[in-house]
Amino acid sequence: MSAATVGLLAGMALGFAAFFGGFWAFLLVAVLGLVGLVIGRMVQGDLEMSDFRRPRDRR
Template sequence: MSKAVVGLIAGMALGFAGYFGGFWAFLLVLVLGAVGLVAGRLMEGDLEPGDFIRRRHDEHQRAR
């Protein structure tokens, strides 16, 4: 499935949630979709759990 089709489906889901459930349902679907995206990327191996943690040592090394 192409990224455009996935984006279309996600947009339609958000649209339906916003229309039928209101703003809070829209926000809930948006947040849960983002959580699902991160979880899927972690399972596929595109992301590592350490990608979300920035260590001070790494920042100090980059500044040089």
């Protein structure tokens, strides 16, 4: 599935959530979509937990 198709489906899901559920449903769908994206990237191997941690400068 191409990135454009995935973007179209995500936009449609957010649009339906906003139309039928209001702002909070829109926000919930957006946050859960982002969580799903991160988990999917981790499973696929494109993202690692170390990418979220910033090394501290110890002086």
